[in-house]
Amino acid sequence: MRAVRIHELIGPSGLRVDDVPDLTASTGQVVIDVKAAGVNFPDILITHGTYQFKPSPPFSPGGEVAGVVRAIGSGVTSVAVGDRVAATTLYGGYAEQLAVPELAVVKLPDAVSFEIGAATLLTYATTHHALADRAALKSGETLLVLGAAGGVGIAAVELGKLTGARVIAAASTDDKLAFCREHGASEGINYTTEDLKERIKALTGGNGVDVVYDPVGGPLAETALRGTAWQGRYLVVGFASGDIPKIPLNLVLLKGCQIMGVFWGSFAMREPAKNRAHAAQLFAWIAEGKLRPAVDAVLPFTQAAEALQRLERREVKGKLVLVP
Numbered sequence: 001m002r003a004v005r006i007h008e009l010i011g012p013s014g015l016r017v018d019d020v021p022d023l024t025a026s027t028g029q030v031v032i033d034v035k036a037a038g039v040n041f042p043d044i045l046i047t048h049g050t051y052q053f054k055p056s057p058p059f060s061p062g063g064e065v066a067g068v069v070r071a072i073g074s075g076v077t078s079v080a081v082g083d084r085v086a087a088t089t090l091y092g093g094y095a096e097q098l099a100v101p102e103l104a105v106v107k108l109p110d111a112v113s114f115e116i117g118a119a120t121l122l123t124y125a126t127t128h129h130a131l132a133d134r135a136a137l138k139s140g141e142t143l144l145v146l147g148a149a150g151g152v153g154i155a156a157v158e159l160g161k162l163t164g165a166r167v168i169a170a171a172s173t174d175d176k177l178a179f180c181r182e183h184g185a186s187e188g189i190n191y192t193t194e195d196l197k198e199r200i201k202a203l204t205g206g207n208g209v210d211v212v213y214d215p216v217g218g219p220l221a222e223t224a225l226r227g228t229a230w231q232g233r234y235l236v237v238g239f240a241s242g243d244i245p246k247i248p249l250n251l252v253l254l255k256g257c258q259i260m261g262v263f264w265g266s267f268a269m270r271e272p273a274k275n276r277a278h279a280a281q282l283f284a285w286i287a288e289g290k291l292r293p294a295v296d297a298v299l300p301f302t303q304a305a306e307a308l309q310r311l312e313r314r315e316v317k318g319k320l321v322l323v324p
Helices: 041-048 121-134 151-163 174-182 196-203 220-226 250-255 264-270 272-287 301-312
Strands: 002-006 015-019 029-039 064-072 084-088 097-101 105-107 142-145 166-171 187-190 209-214 228-236 258-261 295-300 319-323
Touching (some): 029 084, 029 301, 041 301, 084 097, 121 151, 121 264, 142 151, 151 166, 151 209, 220 228, 264 272
Parallel strands (some): 142 209, 166 187, 209 228, 228 258, 295 319
Antiparallel strands (some): 002 015, 029 064, 029 097, 064 084
């Protein structure tokens, strides 16, 4: 089989397509013929050796795939050879085959394409866990989404809207904000041309937002926290800006608010049954047309480096997907 592998931890330029042996299924494992692989921000970090999981080269990046079950190991009962499935992994997805534990696999409805299946789990499952399990977002509340046009950002916009929340999207260009409105945002804030703090105040009548969804970090984090309402919830999802902010804890005291970490990968490992139920619900909503995961482009495996570089340059709205 072919696999896109990193040979030097120098970023996307260290990727190349290799011929490697086919995979076999060990006990409790499922081998998938990969039809599509999602591209995510951690894939960039892992090629630089700066992600929290640091495999030794050569290895394939890629944390989510969709495809067809090729083989199952002994003890596997929830899927069978030939089933359409989606799956998550720490790495290894940029390959024609992937072997994962059974609990990492969920069936893919016929109404959901492989490309959409590969663009859903990491972003939407992370966000569903964040909004439902961590923040307990309620209908009628106000949700502020930073980096709203990115993969997890647009998932937060859509899931917030589906929950019945009023969604305020914050992004770096008017074009990205228009994209967010197409996916359910009620209002937008361009934080390169507008004052984030003042716009939050204006849009909420001075009350602030109930929930902040922050996958960006950096200098806007403290401003967004100051824009929370009394007993608001601030979701720490990631640090796409590359800067981990230092937050003055007196703000938490004064607002009676909560800062909540969202580590979906750990949740998925600790509560696999609940995570699989979340995934099944997400795919059901997609099949029903209630969610519309946005795929910016579908590229061949040979353009994996280009895909990661586009993501690194913040040129992507929604998700990129790679296909063999």
